[in-house]
Amino acid sequence: MADLSKRIVANLENSSWIRKLFDEGNRLKKEFGEDQVFDFSLGNPVVEPPKSFTEALREEVKKGGHGYIPNQGLVEARAKVAEFISSRFSGSFSSKHVVMTVGAGGALNVALRSILNEGEEVIVLAPYFAEYKAYIENNGGKVVSCPLTEKFEIDIEAVQKAITPKTKGLILNTPHNPTGTALTQENVNELGKLLKSCEKENSQSIYVLFDEPYSQLIYDEELADPFKAYHNIILASSFSKDLGIAGERLGYLVLDNNTPDVDLLTAAFVYCNRTLGFVNAPVLMQRAIASMDNLTVDASEYKKRRDLIVDILQEAGFDFMMPKGGFFVFPKSPIEDEVAFCQHAAEKYKILVVPSSGFGVKGYFRLSFSVSLDQIERSREAFIALYKDFA
Ligand code: PLP
Incomplete structure (x- = not known):
């Protein structure tokens, strides 16, 4: 057996x-x-x-070059992601603090691996994308499930109760899988306020893992901007849904240039990208997106x-x-x-x-x-x- x-x-x-x-x-x-x-x-x-994706791929295939690349990703792809994120969120982003990953799933695993010590807790807001549990446990963490409100907003009091001295991170996902709802700026600001007060009162840094692979698929209103509300944010996302290339496995991790210990965090991501066995994100996809204007x-x-x-x-x-x-x-x-x-x-x-x-x-x-x-x-x-x- x-x-x-x-x-x-x-x-x-x-x-x-x-x-x-x-x-x-x-x-x-x-x-x-x-x-x-x-x-x-x-x-x-x-x-x-969009057609420009197929055209870019065709051009890039002609050029050849399919060997290993730097674990962080191609600088031109990272620069494109930094530009893309700058157009959506406040803050200061540059290629230096972007890591290209194997999808958002790869990005979350790399981020969790980088921040978690054995037994540290990560808050997930229920209902949540089922794979979060596996991703957290893959990396030695403990899942703490905290309910969203009836309207699928963050329940600030519930989050406050869920925080313990072992809390290391909280996963924030908007637009949301599975409910399709999107968080309001006000609600995200309240969360930022709570996390900042934890940091001030208990000297506890809690990372917000901002998982936003649906952020270009938004229909009625502006997307909330967590960078306006908090500083310890790890943005994890991908081109899976936004660009419709889920099977091609291209994602990214992004840090604001002013995130505390930004260079150390980036180095940890690059190390984990390599040692989790991803080595580098698919190179052809990185070259394709780097040459495109419209990534949606x-x-x-x-x-x-x-x-x-x-x-x-x-x-x-x-x-x-x-x-x-x-x-x-x-x-x-x-x-x-x-x-x-x-x-x-x-x-x-x-x-x-x-x-x-x-x-x-x-x-x-x-x-x-x-x-x-x-x-x-x-x-x-x-x-x-x-x-x-x-x-
Ligand atoms: N996060 C959420 C909320 C998702 O719904 C998904 C995929 O369904 C992922 C992350 C993983 O995305 P990717 O395919 O880019 O790894």
Whole structure:
């Protein structure tokens, strides 16, 4: 019998419901045909990158050069990221404090590896992207789950209670997976105030890991700027969703030039990027983005999908917060047991959605509208009938 890590085996068992969901989806697709199943379970970007990306790639391929590059990444790619971040957030950014990574997932692992000592705590705001737990535990940290409010805003009092002398970081994600909501500047300012007071009163530096891979997919309002509110921020992001190249694995870590110990932190990121085995982020992708002017997909394509799914869910009667960015919506399950609800949706209507227990809360389900407009429109009657079953 294989003698595996107990932690990994336990995690495999805990995530077996996700496997079951995928198996069930595949079974339904095989039995009834792909177009007969309404699969809203995956957060895979459907909007293709702009033409300039394909053109840039073509040009870069012609040039050759596929060897190792510096672990921090190409200076021209880092400069492009610094420029991109400067156009979105306040602060002072330069190529010197940017590290190119293997996606946002790689960025978060590198950042957590760099800051955590064994047993130190990282606060995640629930519901949260399920992989955070694995990323924190990969790097010896302990997950402390702290609920968002009913409106999926940061609950400042709850965060205050969750902070202990062992707290090293807090992951902030906006626009948010899984709820699709976006934090307000006021709410982020309050968090900054709390963290600053911790630093003043307890001499405790808490890093905000600002995970923002959906920040170019924003529909109704301005994105909050955490750099206006706090100083110990590690920005972790990627071109996975913003540019629609999730499979190409290009992400980045960015520090404001005035972050305390900025050079040491950057050096730690570069070291961890290398020694976690990433070595360097994909070089062809770095060269491609460095030569492009526009690093964003056509977000209006996602907005169309958002508007259509919102219309359908409202017509059906579901209760949910309006998604402001990204490509998820997180309605309340009409019955307490959201797993049973999702099973019913799959079995009776071939609608595949993800139960919220996977994101650390009960009573909701996540639906990704990163699917074809045609699939969304065809699902209308099924959603209406599904809701009626519980009305
Ligand atoms: N953070 C959040 C909130 C995500 O939703 C995802 C991917 O779904 C990631 C990080 C990881 O992104 P990447 O594909 O760039 O590693």
